[in-house]
């Protein structure tokens with residue numbers, strides 16, 4: 671068998687093969703989209719590094735670039751998360767929380783890259799709140 675489809679607490683199907691394929695396609699498409707967008711950003715940035723005599727223009731240009739770099743940083747993180755999710759699909763742990771519980775389908779549809787079930791997520795948020803984050 672390719673995947674271990676049984677939960678620890680019983681013989682429940684974690685994910686059907688077609689559901690895994692759905693998420694695999696979803697991640698691949700999104701990664702493609704993000705890379706295409708990132709490519710646009712990079713090409714939009716080239717050729718504008720030199721000769722900006724007007725200081726105001728130059729400042730505006732530099733803050734634009736900061737903004738673009740931030741976006742790209744966020745995209746890069748998202749791509750990484752989706753790559754990891756693809757790995758989990760491959761090794762059969764996709765849709766299973768680190769506590770061993772199944773992550774609800776509804777939650778996965780809303781946030782496919784999540785690695786935490788709703789209980790663990792709540793616990794994490796409470797801890798973050800306690801730390802004042």
Ligand SMILES: [Zn+2]
Pocket residue numbers: 767768769770771786787788789790791
């Ligand atoms: Zn959990």
